[in-house]
Amino acid sequence: MNRRDVALGLAAGVAFLPTSALPFLGHAARRFDVRDHGARGDGVAIDSGAINAAIEAASKVGGGTVILPHGRYLCFSIRLQSRVTLLLGEGAVIEAADPARHAGRYDLPEPGIDQLYQDFGHSHWRNSLIWGDGVEEVAILGPGMIHGIGLTRDGPGARWKKQAGERPLSMQGMTAAEIGHLEPDIAAMQGLGNKAIAFRNGRDIHLSGFTILKGGHFAILATGTRTLRIEGLTIDTERDGIDLDCVRDVRVERCRVNSPNDDAIVVKSSHALGRAVAAEDILIRDCDVLGYDMGSLLDGTRRTSQEIAPDRDRVTGRIKLGTESNGGYRNIRIEDCRFTRCRGLALETVDGGVMENIVARGLTMRDVTTAPLFLRLGDRRRGPQGTGIGAIRHVMLSEVDARGIDHRFPASIAGLPGHRIIDVTLRDIHLAYRGGGTAADAARVPAELPDAYPEPSMFGVLPSWALWARHVERLTIDRFTAETATPDARPPFLFDDVATLSVRQTPLGN
Structure with a gap:
């Protein structure tokens, strides 16, 4: 431990934060306390101007660490710049201001973005509590909190109206x-903030150790x-938790995300950058995704009064690839994760x-609200003219233990006529259902629904x-x-147009 370590820790309002804990060691040499730039931290004054001034000062000298000591910092948009670490000390809270109650507004959505193939939330980044566009070597570190109380979860859908x-x-x-009510028009969004943290493009971004409560449409949106x-983040939010869109070389580890109304950790490949870009080389490891009542993960009560999400299906949570899937996905690993009271793993293009x-x-997985495993190749084609049908191939799912599953939804692998899902392996899988299917259920022949x-x-x-x-093939x-x-009156397995099927060691109980 050296004097620089101690000084940094004390200034941040934490007992000790060694420089080795900083992802960019060069940022530790220059420290900028937001109070020296006029921040009050009293939950009354608007402090975003002072925080932005501290970030600007750090940027002008080539980078540094901007420190928020203990306090409640009421803010509109905070604009990140390259080579800056934002350190939220113990007891430091960045509170999202509410334009309906506080003097000010969030940065306006970027003009000129074609919101044709993805919704408003995916199409803009600056209308956020904290945002960075094209930044490099940026970190946001805890142990403090981001409280998005003044953000909105709503926003218009895509202009694409195929129905x-x-x-x-x-x-x-x-x-x-x-x-x-869920999708107001664009005019209603002017001056509002609908994301806690948003990045467009940029590289070398580190987010670690803090908490997000009520993060708006996206608690974290990273595009390109x-x-x-x-x-090590804890997120307890009213819509999406972590959205990774058109990203490359990403690691998400040791995060807890409670999101009963939408997806917890989701990988997408939308058309938000104006072209199809693959999401690739992503690792999601040792994370918890949950669907408890919002706020009840953080307060420890883990309440279960909410049964239905805004889409009129059961509560969400989960890890998902999709739905936006113009660019596709390559080399994604999801390891040692826990799903609790939420939908199961979904892989969709x-x-x-x-x-x-x-x-x-x-x-x-415990208390699974829909299918534990869901693979879907569809034909929605929400994209420019010439967009075709994609593909799913080379998928390995192993060591899955799911219990308390809604009986309506077995593990499902659904391709399209003439477009099979190719090369799927299910190994060391155990599924425990509640049971109750009927003979009438067994007689059903599900529609293809290619564009649903x-x-x-x-x-x-x-x-x-x-x-x-x-x-499915292979x-x-x-x-x-x-x-x-x-008891369940349906057969355990049903295979329809499955070419080259290999089944070994599948004891079943009913």
Whole structure:
């Protein structure tokens, strides 16, 4: 321990933060306390101007660490710059201001973004509490908190209006007024903030050790970002947790994300950058995704009163690849993660992208609200003219233990006629269902629904209870066990247009 270590730790309001804990050691040499630039930290004064001044000062001298000591910093947009570490000390809270109650507004959405193939939230970054565009060597570190109380979770949908595939089938019964409440028009978004943290492009970004409560539409949105590290975060939010869109070389580790209303950790490859860009070389490891009532992860109560998400399906949570999938996905690993009271793993490509070389292993799931495993190749084609049907190939799912699964939704692998999902291995899988399927359920023949929005519930109750596979080539099932708590009248397996099927060691209980 040296004097620089101690000084940095004390200034940040923490007992000790060694420089070795900083991802960019060069930032430790120059420290900028936001109080020296006019920040009050009293929860009353708007402090974003002072924080931005401290960031500007650090940038002008080639970089440094901007320190927020203990306090509550009421803020509109904070603009990150390259070679700056933002350090939230013990007891430091950045609170998102509310334009309806506080004097000021968030930075306006970027002009000239074509919001045709992805929604408003994916199409803009500057209308956020904290944002960086093209920044390099940037870190946001804890142990403090970001409280997005003044952010909105809402925003317009894509201008693409094919209807089929625009929204989940579970939303079909909603009125125009109900949809309009969730998706206000663009004019209503001017001056509002709808993301806690947003990055467009840039590289060498580190997020570590802090907490986000109520993060808006996205607690974290990273688009086109390379060499991104997200470690040790706790996120308890009302919509998406961590969105990784068109990114490359990303690692997400030891994070807890509670998101009952939307996806917890999701990889996408949208058209937000104006072209199709693959998401590739991503590792998601040792993370918890959950669907408890919002806020109840952080307060420790883990309440379960909410049953239905805004899409009128059961609570969400989960890790997902999709739905936006123009550029596809390559080389994704999901390891040693835990799913609790949420939907299971979803791997979806429906907008022309190719999904390949996907490995998921060591997954534990409890109280699974839809299918534990869901692979879907669809034909939504939300993209420019000429967008074709994508592909899914080379997927390995192993060491999965899922229990308390909704009986309606077996593990599902669903390709399209003439477009099979290719080369899927299920190994060391154990699934425990609640049971209760009927003979009428067993007789169902699910529609193809090629252009529908992909969700496990899209096909209704499926005609088998453990595994349903349709339009698949080279499916290997090895050491697959399943059971039901109560009798189920459906067969455990149903295979339709499955070429080259290998099944070994699959004891079943009913």
